[in-house]
Amino acid sequence: MGKIAYIGIKGLPSQGGADRVVEAIVTGLDKTKYQPVVYCSNQIVPPGATLPDIQLIRIITLPGKYFHATSLF
Known part of the structure; x- marks a missing residue:
């Protein structure tokens, strides 16, 4: 079984943007x-x-609003 990691999104369930794309990909995986x-x-x-x-x-x-997302990287 292969592992696929998604890094840098705010969270799931999605709230918008890249989160929604990742959620769609993850839920569609076998x-x-x-x-x-x-x-x-x-x-x-x-x-x-x-x-x-x-x-x-x-x-x-x-x-904080501005440091929150950048600290994921």
């Missing part, structure tokens, strides 16, 4: 062949949040 992993913000995705067959890894991000 889960028997691929294990999707999404690295997302700890400020957007609450602790314990889960999505079926998708591993969510919360990354510590800086607070």
Whole structure:
């Protein structure tokens, strides 16, 4: 089984932009062949949040509107 990682989005379920694209790709993958992993913000995705067959890894991000997204990189 191959792993596919998505890095740099704010979180799932999507709120807009790149998040929606990643959500569409991840939900359309064949889960028997691929294990999707999404690295997302700890400020957007609450602790314990889960999505079926998708591993969510919360990354510590800086607070604030402007530093939040850039600290994912």
